[in-house]
Amino acid sequence: MEVRITPSEVHGRVSAPQSKSYTHRAILAAGHAGAGTVCNPLASADTAATIRAAELFGADITRGDGELTVEAPAGWPLTPPDVVDCGNSGTTFRLMTATAALAGGTTVLTGDGSLRTRPQGQLLQAITELGGRGTSTRGNGQAPVIVSGPIRGGSVGMVGETSQFISALLMAGARTDAGIDMTLPSPPNEEPYIHLTIDLLDAFGVDAAKTDAGFAVGGGQQYGRDSPYEVPPDFSSMSYLLAAGAVAGEVTVTGVRPSVQGDQRIVDLLGEMGADVRWDRDAGEITVGRRPLTGIEVDIADVPDLLPTIAALGAVADGTTRIRNCGHVRHKETDRVDLMGEALSEMGAVVSDTPETLVVRGGESSLTGGVLPNTADHRLIMALSVVALAADGITTIPDAAHVDISFPGFFDCLAKLGARFTQE
Numbered sequence: 001m002e003v004r005i006t007p008s009e010v011h012g013r014v015s016a017p018q019s020k021s022y023t024h025r026a027i028l029a030a031g032h033a034g035a036g037t038v039c040n041p042l043a044s045a046d047t048a049a050t051i052r053a054a055e056l057f058g059a060d061i062t063r064g065d066g067e068l069t070v071e072a073p074a075g076w077p078l079t080p081p082d083v084v085d086c087g088n089s090g091t092t093f094r095l096m097t098a099t100a101a102l103a104g105g106t107t108v109l110t111g112d113g114s115l116r117t118r119p120q121g122q123l124l125q126a127i128t129e130l131g132g133r134g135t136s137t138r139g140n141g142q143a144p145v146i147v148s149g150p151i152r153g154g155s156v157g158m159v160g161e162t163s164q165f166i167s168a169l170l171m172a173g174a175r176t177d178a179g180i181d182m183t184l185p186s187p188p189n190e191e192p193y194i195h196l197t198i199d200l201l202d203a204f205g206v207d208a209a210k211t212d213a214g215f216a217v218g219g220g221q222q223y224g225r226d227s228p229y230e231v232p233p234d235f236s237s238m239s240y241l242l243a244a245g246a247v248a249g250e251v252t253v254t255g256v257r258p259s260v261q262g263d264q265r266i267v268d269l270l271g272e273m274g275a276d277v278r279w280d281r282d283a284g285e286i287t288v289g290r291r292p293l294t295g296i297e298v299d300i301a302d303v304p305d306l307l308p309t310i311a312a313l314g315a316v317a318d319g320t321t322r323i324r325n326c327g328h329v330r331h332k333e334t335d336r337v338d339l340m341g342e343a344l345s346e347m348g349a350v351v352s353d354t355p356e357t358l359v360v361r362g363g364e365s366s367l368t369g370g371v372l373p374n375t376a377d378h379r380l381i382m383a384l385s386v387v388a389l390a391a392d393g394i395t396t397i398p399d400a401a402h403v404d405i406s407f408p409g410f411f412d413c414l415a416k417l418g419a420r421f422t423q424e
Contacts (some may be wrong), residue, residue: 001401003411003423005369005388010249010417013285014241016233016256016407017413018042020406024050024091026229028099028171029204030070031059031077036204038068039230045405050051053096057103058081067228079105083144086111088333088405090118091164097123098168100147101132108137110144114333114376120145123165130169130180134375142419153178153219154360161285162328163190167197174206179219181211189328192262192302199260203229217255235263237407238286239309240382242266244417245288248314248389251417252287262303272296273317275418295319295362299406304329304336307358308383311340314360315367316390323358330355333405334377343372343384347391369393378405385410389419403417 023041024302030036031054041047051061054070058078062069077099084100086093093111097120100107110116113325120143124134131152137144140245153176158166175181190193194215198208198374201217205224208217235255242267245251258264258281267286273296276289295317300307307329314321329336341351348368350361369391372384381400388395400423401412414421 001399003385003397003400003421005385005395005397006420007393008248008419010244010251010389010414010419011243012417013252013254014416016253017237017407017409018231019234019261020044020046020236021091021193021261022200022231023047023202024095025171025197026049026202026231027054027061027068027070028095029153029200029223029231031072032171032175033225034074034076035071036225037228038070039228040066041068041231043235044408045087046092049089049092050069050086050095050149051393052093053084053086056082056084057099077103079103080107082148084109086115088112088114090115090332090393093120094123094162094164094168097134097147098127098143098172101127101130101134101149101151102273103149106146106148108144108146116143117333118142122159123168126158126165126339126421127151127168129156130154143375151176152256153180155181155183158182158184158214162262166194166215169304170194170197170201170208170215171386172200173219174219174221174223176219177200179217182214182217184214189301189403190261190304192263195260230405232257232259235259235261235266237410239263239266239306240410241308242270242286242288243386244389244414244419245313246270246273246293246313247257247386250289251335252285254285256284256286263306264308265303266309269298273313293317295321295360297322297324299324300327300329304332305379307336308379309386311344311358312383312386314362315344315347315365315387318363319363321360325356326358327356334380336377336380336390339373339375339377340380340383342399343375343380344387346370346372347387367391369395371396372398374398376402378402378407382407382410387416414415
């Protein structure tokens with residue numbers, strides 16, 4: 001799908017999208033519990049990958065009106081009868097790699113071309129140290145991987161290369177006999193996502209915690225929940241809607257509640273840049289209105305998914321926006337630092353980068369439309385759509401259908417807000 005966006009004013013109210021991160025984890029937790037209902041799950045390409053994987057491990061998942069019903073047999077997870085293909089979803093891959101380590105047999109997991117370039121070696125090594133066996137078929141620490149279990153649990157050292165490794169081991173560790181105690185030599189990147197996992201585990205009756213040395217979860221615990229689990233809204237996806245209000249009018253997002261999600265920080269960052277930000281916590285609404293924006297300096301070690309949004313805002317703002325500690329963002333679905341800089345440059349923004357920084361000089365930029373490079377990255381597509389609202393001329397974004405990975409309703413929301421664009 002190709003989208004052509006005309007500079008537009010946006011005004012109105014839209015509902016907050018549901019959390020992809022919580023949906024992944026809730027499906028898995030319901031499987032561990034043997035049964036459960038997940039209400040208001042995000043229906044996206046990535047969460048569909050988690051559903052398919054859970055089913056291959058033996059779960060029966062029924063899609064209803066605004067909910068998923070999960071039933072799993074005793075002894076779940078079972079050894080899958082086929083290769084577990086996680087598509088483009090890195091979260092699915094990491095969570096299900098640790099899940100495979102609980103099964104008694106051997107599991108093969110893979111994904112698409114992008115996923116097969118992402119690092120998995122630390123997680124495979126941890127599984128081996130915990131009593132299982134994890135190997136990369138190509139010997140490079142990347143998918144496809146082969147995992148044999150079951151792991152017994154125990155202590156393991158972790159570098160903290162990605163929070164998803166730690167989250168995956170916390171979720172699996174509760175089902176081991178010994179639990180898992182992870183030691184980290186330094187704080188991990190993306191730590192709020194680990195606390196998100198701990199929050200989800202608590203909702204399913206599992207105790208896990210940050211320790212002086214790292215993170216730990218006790219063994220022999222039983223997942224369970226008496227009532228359906230309701231997925232909270234997603235601040236990562238919400239950031240594009242709020243940013244649209246900041247650069248092109250005024251947007252109110254409804255159905256919002258405070259969260260442990262690190263990307264909730266976008267609300268404060270918008271205020272720091274000068275946007276008109278109002279959060280009515282009682283009503284569960286955030287309104288962001290356009291005002292002159294100024295550049296800021298941001299450390300995104302804990303909020304990597306906000307890089308595209310911050311860079312987009314920086315392109316529209318006066319002054320310079322400097323995004324620091326973003327080296328790990330080069331290892332997502334794409335090298336988001338390089339590709340975001342390339343796309344913004346095509347639009348007339350003045351951009352530079354180093355291995356760990358992205359600098360956008362909005363005060364020196366003159367934004368125009370044009371045909372953007374094909375990034376094939378859902379977060380870049382949404383962030384660049386926000387820039388297009390404030391650029392001169394029509395902006396053409398190829399392969400815009402990739403938004404289905406995390407926010408299938410994104411362009412529907414833009415249309416409701418009055419943005420002018422065509423799709424074909």
